[in-house]
Structure formats: structure tokens, C-alpha cells
Amino acid sequence: MNSVKKAFQELVRYPSAIAGLVSVFLLFALAAYAMIAIPYSQALLLWRGGEDVWYQNPKFAAPSWFNYFAKVKQPVSFVMDETSAGAEKVVEVGEQNTSRINITYTFDFSYDAFPQEILLYFDANYKEKQPFVSIYWLTPDERKIRISDFGVDSRQTFRISQDEKLVRRLSGLEPMQGLFVGEDGKTPLKGIYKLVIEGITFEEGSDINAEFVFHGTVYGLFGTDHQRRDLVVPMLWGAPVALAFGLIASLGTSVLTMIIAALGAWYGGWVDALIQRITEVNLVLPFFSILIMVGTFYSRSTWVILGTTVLLSIFTGGIKVYRSIFMQVKESTYIEAARAYGTSASRIIFVYMIPRMIPLLIPGVVSSVPAFVFLEATLAVLGLGDPVLPTWGRLINDAFTNGALYKGLYYWIMAPSILLMLSGLGFAMLGFALDRVFNPKLRDI
Amino acid sequence: MADITETTDSNLGAFLKKTSTSTFARIMRYGLSRLITLFITVVIGIYLTIMIANMGGYVDTIMRNEIRERITQSVLTNKAYQDMAPETRKKIAQDLILVEEKRLRLDVPVAVRSLNYLTSALKLELGRAQNMTSDNGSRTVRLILLERLPATLLLMGTSQLFLFFASVYFALSLSRNYGSWIDRLVIALSPTSAAPSWFYGVFFILIFAAVLKILPFGGMVDAPPPETKWGYSMSLIKHLILPVSALVISAFFISIYNWRTFFLIYSSEDYVEMAKAKGLSARDIERQYILRPTLPNIVTNFALLLISLWTGAIVTETIFLWPGLGITLYKAVGLFDIPVIVGSTIIFAYLLAITVFLLDFVYALVDPRVKVGG
Numbered sequence: 001m002n003s004v005k006k007a008f009q010e011l012v013r014y015p016s017a018i019a020g021l022v023s024v025f026l027l028f029a030l031a032a033y034a035m036i037a038i039p040y041s042q043a044l045l046l047w048r049g050g051e052d053v054w055y056q057n058p059k060f061a062a063p064s065w066f067n068y069f070a071k072v073k074q075p076v077s078f079v080m081d082e083t084s085a086g087a088e089k090v091v092e093v094g095e096q097n098t099s100r101i102n103i104t105y106t107f108d109f110s111y112d113a114f115p116q117e118i119l120l121y122f123d124a125n126y127k128e129k130q131p132f133v134s135i136y137w138l139t140p141d142e143r144k145i146r147i148s149d150f151g152v153d154s155r156q157t158f159r160i161s162q163d164e165k166l167v168r169r170l171s172g173l174e175p176m177q178g179l180f181v182g183e184d185g186k187t188p189l190k191g192i193y194k195l196v197i198e199g200i201t202f203e204e205g206s207d208i209n210a211e212f213v214f215h216g217t218v219y220g221l222f223g224t225d226h227q228r229r230d231l232v233v234p235m236l237w238g239a240p241v242a243l244a245f246g247l248i249a250s251l252g253t254s255v256l257t258m259i260i261a262a263l264g265a266w267y268g269g270w271v272d273a274l275i276q277r278i279t280e281v282n283l284v285l286p287f288f289s290i291l292i293m294v295g296t297f298y299s300r301s302t303w304v305i306l307g308t309t310v311l312l313s314i315f316t317g318g319i320k321v322y323r324s325i326f327m328q329v330k331e332s333t334y335i336e337a338a339r340a341y342g343t344s345a346s347r348i349i350f351v352y353m354i355p356r357m358i359p360l361l362i363p364g365v366v367s368s369v370p371a372f373v374f375l376e377a378t379l380a381v382l383g384l385g386d387p388v389l390p391t392w393g394r395l396i397n398d399a400f401t402n403g404a405l406y407k408g409l410y411y412w413i414m415a416p417s418i419l420l421m422l423s424g425l426g427f428a429m430l431g432f433a434l435d436r437v438f439n440p441k442l443r444d445i
Numbered sequence: 446m447a448d449i450t451e452t453t454d455s456n457l458g459a460f461l462k463k464t465s466t467s468t469f470a471r472i473m474r475y476g477l478s479r480l481i482t483l484f485i486t487v488v489i490g491i492y493l494t495i496m497i498a499n500m501g502g503y504v505d506t507i508m509r510n511e512i513r514e515r516i517t518q519s520v521l522t523n524k525a526y527q528d529m530a531p532e533t534r535k536k537i538a539q540d541l542i543l544v545e546e547k548r549l550r551l552d553v554p555v556a557v558r559s560l561n562y563l564t565s566a567l568k569l570e571l572g573r574a575q576n577m578t579s580d581n582g583s584r585t586v587r588l589i590l591l592e593r594l595p596a597t598l599l600l601m602g603t604s605q606l607f608l609f610f611a612s613v614y615f616a617l618s619l620s621r622n623y624g625s626w627i628d629r630l631v632i633a634l635s636p637t638s639a640a641p642s643w644f645y646g647v648f649f650i651l652i653f654a655a656v657l658k659i660l661p662f663g664g665m666v667d668a669p670p671p672e673t674k675w676g677y678s679m680s681l682i683k684h685l686i687l688p689v690s691a692l693v694i695s696a697f698f699i700s701i702y703n704w705r706t707f708f709l710i711y712s713s714e715d716y717v718e719m720a721k722a723k724g725l726s727a728r729d730i731e732r733q734y735i736l737r738p739t740l741p742n743i744v745t746n747f748a749l750l751l752i753s754l755w756t757g758a759i760v761t762e763t764i765f766l767w768p769g770l771g772i773t774l775y776k777a778v779g780l781f782d783i784p785v786i787v788g789s790t791i792i793f794a795y796l797l798a799i800t801v802f803l804l805d806f807v808y809a810l811v812d813p814r815v816k817v818g819g
Contacts, residue, residue, distance in 0.1 A: 016633065284483070284801060285490045286793035288756040289774065293498055293786055296778050317749055370639035378641055378760050382775055396647070400764070405647075405655050405662070413647060421640060428636030 010437045017433030023426030031243050034236035043237045047229065047390040054228035058116045058215035061224045062411045067111075075111040075216035082209060101131075101199040105212045110190040114176045116215040120158040120197070123209040129202035133210075136198070137179055140191025145169070145179065152199070152208060223411050225395075226402045234390035235415060241302070241391045242373045242423055249306055249372035253313040254365045258357055261319045262349045265326035275319065282315040288378075295384035302386040305379060309372065318364065322357065329353055359438045367431025370424035377420055392416035475809045479802060487798045488567065491791050495562050498787045499555075507575070507783055508551060516541045571788045576780040577773075586788040590770065594792070596665060597769030601758055603685060604692035605751055611693070612700040613743065617731060619701065620708035631701050638699035643760035646691035650764070653687060660687050663766035688765040695757065696750055703746055707739045714738075740811040748804040755797055 011017045038046070046053060056079045067073050082089045086107055092100040124131050134149035135158075148163050160166065161175045170178030182189030199208040222231035264275040294308045329335065330353070338348050379385055380393025381400065399405075399412035499505065520526055520538040529537075546552060550561060565571065571586040579589040619628045654662040661667075666680045711717070717734045725734075762771030770789055777785035 016636070020636075280482075281486050281489045281493070283752065284486050284794055284798045285493065286755070286790055286797055288759055289786075289790035289793050290494065290497060292759075292774065292778055293494070293790060296781065296786060297498065297783075370636075374639065374641050374644065378643065378757075381643065381760055382763065383779065400647075405650055408655065410651060410655070413651065417644065417647060420644070424639040425636050428639040432636055 007437055011433055014433040014436065016429040020426050020428070020430030020433065023422050024430055027239055027243060027423050027426060030236065031240040034239055038233060038236060043233055043390060044388055046233045047237075048388065049229070050227070054224075054230070055119075055121075056213050057219055057224045057228040057230060058217065059224060059226055059228050060407070060409055060412075061116075061215075061217055061219035062409070063221055063223045063415075064218045065221070066218055066411070072112040073110070074113050074218040075109065075115040075214075077115075077216040077219045078107070078214050080105050080107070080212040080214075087212070097202065097204045099201050099206075101197075101201060101208050103197040103199070103208070103210055105195045107193055107214070108191070109180065109188070109193050111216075112187065113217060114180055114188055116217055117176065118160045118179075118195075118215070119213040120160075121211040121213065122152045122156040122158065123211070124152040124154055124156075124201075124207065126154070126201065126203050126206040129206075131199050131201040131206055131208050133197055133199040133208065136196040138194035138196065139179070140189055140193065141183075147195075222415050225398055225412065231395065231412070231415065234392065234395050235419065237390045238392035238395070238416060238419060239423075241389055242376060242420070245302060245306060245376045246369040246373040246423075246427070249309050249313070249375075250365050250368040252306075252310040253368065254318070254361055256310065256314050257316075257318050258322050258354060258361060259349075260314060261322035262326050262353050262357075264319075265323050265330055266345060266349055266353070272323075275315070275323075279315040279319055282312065285312065287312050291379065292382065292384060295379065300384055300387055302376070302389060305376075305384075305386075309375065322360075325357065325360070326353060329356060363431050363434035363438050366427055366434055369427040369431070373423055373427070374420065392420050396420075472809050476806050479805045479809075483798050483802050483805075487794055488563070490794050490798075491566055492559070492563050494787065494790050494794065495559055495566055498783070498790075499559065499562070505551065508549065509546070512542055512545045512549070512551075516545060566787070566791055569788060569791065571784045571791075574777075574785050575782045577777060577782050577785055586784045589773065589785060590788050590792050593768060593770045593773050596767060597758065597762070597771065597796075600685065600688055600692070600762070600767055600769060601755065604689045605754065607689060608693045608696055608700065608750075608754075609747060612697060612704060616701045616704035616708055617736070619705045620712060620735075621727075621731075623709060628705075631698055631705070634698040635702040638696055640695060641760065642692045642695035642754070642757040643764045645694050646688065646761055646764045649687045649691050663687075663764070665768050684767075688761055688767055691761055691765075692754060692757065696754060700747070700750055704739075704743055707742050707746075708735055711735050711739050737811075741808055744804055744808045744811060748801060751800050751804070752797060755793065755800065 012021075034043075056077075058077050061077060062074065064076050067076070080087050082103060086105060088102075088104045088106070090100075090102045092102075094100060120135070122133070130151040130153070132149070132151050135147040137145040137147050139145070146169070147160060147166055148158070150158075160179070163175060166175050167173070167178075173181065180188040180193075195212060197208070197210055201208065220230055220232060222235050224230055260275060264272040290312065291305060291308060295305060298304060335348060335352060338352055343352075376385070376391065377393030377396065380391055381397045383397060383401075385391060385394045385397065393416075395416040396413055399409065399416075402409075402412075404410070404412040517538050520534055520541065526534050526537060550558060569587045569590065573584045574586050574589055577589055578584050579592045581588065581592070583589070615631075619625075619631060622628055650662055653660040661684055663684075665684050666677060667683075671677045671680050712735050714734075717730060720730050720734050758769070759771035759774055761767070762769045763775045766772065770792060774786065774789040776782075777789065
């Protein structure tokens, strides 16, 4: 315990180690938060969800906090139903089972750009006679624009921008511009807008509800993608996936490499020769192409890829380093003593030889984590990522295939890249410092 | 790699040892023995590749399907059979398929057949692509791949050479100014090499193509390609800048750091102190007393670096739409074109082996132990 404490004290002398520790800690905190806030099954459902889950979100929306820094304030998306503040529903019962239902949505619009779309999701209940609605638009300068009127089905979506007649009424302007444009004819008019739905029902107990969905051009903490998905889900869930992949792969690789190197060094002869030859073959095996083959021919599951990665990474340069050290350890006197009193080979290897190497193992494990974290992202960028998991690499791939760089949707690529960089750099810096602590040879250089 | 070199040299070179003792012959002998071992290694590697690709019986299924389709088509369109009853025609087709499968030796056991595949794979004779065509319109896998080879070689060759010389130069000057702020900066930046080249590529495209608009997003030449030779090369260079910088930057700081460490270790040797005491010029000391003994280490280190650089090439090419082997592999994955996937894996194995061989050869040239035959 004392030596751990000493190593830790040694470690925090390096500023890069502190930075690394902090970012690794943040990453673990993010992963823990992700798993608590959005349980695994729910995350998968959300990530795989289509329009039915994400209809409330705009497409390609940048994060909302961009508005704090931008000169041109972009409209923020929101959703209202009858119970929200700013909504008002008045029901007047009339004669012959008819009733008038007036729903008014009041909202403040103080942005410099036009929104993407406004939708009304009607939910009416009736038996035979359809309710009828008229929709009006009240601007801050007290103009009243008739949007449309129609009989409502029990479930109906009304997209304001797709109403051809409205385009004509707005003298050819796109509805989203026509409804918001101010006197100058270019910029939107700021102020309080109202959307009024005047409905009539013709049956007893018949009712109309409408959900008001406003698709701005910015949304949430990380924005949305081409499928209206909230990028918070993959941004959060990328952390546990990346950590699990990186840590398991690097730990698995290092431990197996060490065991195999120890076996080779201990038994020598053909075992050692075989290990050497496998390492040579593995050197010319195109690691990545083989992963691609496994990904395309068998399975894209992260676990299969992880297993293959570990298998292919065991027989690399590391095995030679460990072997040469084990060769020295094998000759040391305490091993000779153990042999003399008849200890079994497995006990010598696993209890006497390998534990001595743990100080060497730790920096190795930590510094190879980034490579595996990025490997997962790389595979995802090639379209070989796990089809169900929301990951950072997946996000970059989606962004790239949807031309985010050409369209200027930089947020889509930057957010996952920054998190990838943070995790990569964190582990790399920590590994660097650990290497110096555990390998005194490097300390002075 | 030094380890491999020594063991194989003693194994294979033993019988050649007596023939000659001149330096040239020694290097040739070393090169030859390395070539033979590497070839054996490549053969085993490609055999493994085939086994992986065929483990689910994929290669067989492709071949069987192709035979079935070809023969059924030819029987259907053959005028001589047109008056026959459908059953008879079916029977004829079935028999022909069996004969064809026998001819292609699909009836022999997997172990024997895989050896047949191996020989054709070594020659890159992988038949026809399923969905892809080369720019010349050929569907032969070999042509599709060989057509792409020059682009990849240009990109990788440029970046590898640039990386090597730039980092050796910087490492030397840093070891001279050991402890200066620039030295510390490089040490601080060396963890950035954890990110692969495509990652930097994305940022470079973002900065230089999307925001500043001074360099192209990707591709190899302007469209339409310039007609003069000079214009063509200029356009090529313009398109090379970003991918080469991405490849170089991803390995730059870590290699400077590693090599600077080698230089520092060697510059504290006694014979360097001796040379200093004799009053030799700093240049001579650097060249003769520090660089010479470090070079074998550097070459070995560089070889390992290049192997990881090749791996990154696939995605870097994809990101930059560089028309090389990597993007071909990426497209083949998208189109599920199995012969092309297997073919590019094999060609990458060859390229890796050639890289290893060339560096081994350089190693032989710079390592006095090989020259003298230690």
C-alpha cells in the first residue's frame, strides 16, 4: 500500500499526469452519469427511434447555446400542449351537442432567423362526425392571417410550411418566412405571436387536442442530426462504450501478451520459437483489413470486433519486450530457489514471475487505451461500427456521410471529436507520466 | 525487428556463410535471407487471410453461385435446347453445373482447395469483382486494385519520407537544445500522437477547406484535370498537402520524442565525451558519433511506425477521397464486394512486407554488425 502511495505522490509531480488524471476522471464521471441518466435499453431505443420518437425535434439543428455567442440569434425549438404555460383552451358548449373549442398558443419570438417548421399534431375523438378547425396566426403587429381550415381526423399532422394555399395567401413567400417576416420583408419581426385554433365539434363528448411543435434551427445541448435524434444520447453513451472498449481491449491485450511471453520465456525451445514466428507473421498481417473482413463477413457487434482486436494485438512488438525481461527474471536466484524446492511451472509463472511485471504492465495498459478508443471510432467511420450502439465514432461517420463539413454543420463533428480527443489525450498523458514513474531510466530525459 | 533479423540470419544464412566475406556479398546474403523469410511470412499471412475470408464458406458460395447463374443462363439461351421440356433442360443444367464444379475442383476437400486459392491469391488472381469496376471498365479484381496502387504509393511514400527526414532533423536539433522550451513543448505534444491520421484529417478539412477555403476538400486533381504537365503536378501537390500533413502530424511528435530520447542516450556515451575532448566539431560529432550508432534503432522504430501508418491510410484516403487502395477497400465494404475486400487485404499484406523488407535492407546498410558479419 505504501508503494502505491509513493508512486502516486511521484505521479502528481508531473503536470501532464494531473491533466491526464483529471480528464480520465471526467470521462468516468460522464460514463457513470450516462448510465444512470439514460439506461442502456432506453438509450438503444432512443438511438434506433424514428420519427415517432423524435418528431418534436428539428433536423440538423445546432446546439442552443450557440446563441450566447452568435450575433444572429437562431430560433430555439420548443413544444407546447394544452397544459403548458402560454397555452389556453376554452370549451363552450353550444346547441345540438355542438361545442366550440378554442385553443390559443402564445409564444415570444425574439430571434433573427426564421424557424424550420411549425407542426400541429391533432388528436381528436369523435364517432361519426368529424370536428372542424380553422387556424389563425396573429403577429405582434396585430395582423391576422388565416392559415387553413379543415376537418380533423382522429390523428392528424398538419405541417404549416407544406400548405400550398397558404403560400398563395402569403403572396408566394415560404410560410415560415411569410408568417414571421417584418416590414422590411427580410428579417423576422420580434415579439409575441399567437396561433389560434378555432374548432367545432358536432357530437357529445367529442374533443380536439393539438400539440404545437415549433422546429427552430437550434436545439438542446448538442443539437440534432439528420434523423432528428437528440445528440445528447450518443454523446453521453459514447463515453461508457469508448471506456469499455478501450480498457477491455488494452487490459486483455497486455495481460495475454504478458502470459504468453512468460510461457515462451519459461519453456523456451519450440514454444518460444513458435511465438516468435507468429509474431513475425502478425507483423505483416494487415490488422485493419482483417478487422474489416471480420466486420463485413461475420458480425459488426462490438464484442466480436473487440475479441478479434485483442487476438491480433497480442503478438506484436510488446511480446518481445516482455520476453526479454522475463528471460532475465527467469535467471534470478529466487526463481532458482523455487525450482530447487520443486515448485510447479504454473506456480512459478503465475505467482512468481508475472506479478513482478505489474509495475511495467500499468503504464503499458494506460498508454494503449487511446489506440483502442480511436480504433473503435475508426471502424465506425468506415461504417463498420456496431449497428445498435450510439458511439462517438458513429456520430462522426453520420456527420461525414451527410456532408456536415460541406454544409457547415461543424457542431456535429466537433462535439464527438473533442470528447474523443479528451479521452485519447487523457489516457496518453497519464500513461506517459506513469511510464516515467515506473521506468526510472526515462526519468532524467 | 533486430531480434528477428538476428535469428533468421543465423538460421538461413548459415549455409551461405562460407561463400563470400566481402561486405557487398554479406549485405546481399542478408537481404536474400530476409527476402526468403519475409516471403514465407507473407505466404502464411495470406493463407490466414483466405482462411478468415472463407471460414463461413463465403468464397465457395460465391463461386457456386457464379457457376449456377452462368450455366443456367447459357442453357436458357442455347437454341439447341429450346425445344426440350423444362425438366430435361433443368437436368442438363444440373449436370453441367456438376461438371463445372468438378472442373474448378469445388468437390475436393477444403484443405486442398485452400492451397489452390493461396496460389491464385499470391498472384492476385481473384477473378472478377461482384459489383465494382475499374476506371477502364474492367471487372478483374487484379486490375481494379493495381490501378489504384500508384495513388496510394504516392500518398504514403511522400508522407513516410517527409516524416522520416523531418523528424530526424528535428530530433537532432532538439537533442542539441535539450531542456529548452521547444523541447518541452514537443514532449508535451507527444501524447497527441494517440489520435490517428484521419482524425487530424477531419480537422484539417474543417480548417483549411471548409472555413478558410484555401485547399481542396479532397480528391487527387482538380476536375477537369489540368492539361499541361506542370498544371497537373501543381494541382496534384495542392491536393496532396492536407492528407500528407494529416498522416505526418499523427506520428510526428511521438517519433521526434522517441528519437530525441535515443540521441540523448547515445550522446552521453563515453566515446562522445572523448570526441568532444579531442575538439572535434559539433557537426562531426553529431554525424559520426551520435547519428551513426543510433540509426539502426531509428530504422527499427520507424518500421513499427510505418506499419501503423499503413493501417491509418485506409481511413485517411476515405476521408480525403484520395483514389487509392484504401478508398477502394472502403467502397468494397459498402458494396459487399468480397473478392475486392480479400484482394485489397492481400495487397496490403504485400505492401507491409515490402515496407518491412526495405527498412530491413536499410538496416543492413547502417548496422555495422551486419556488414562485418557479427
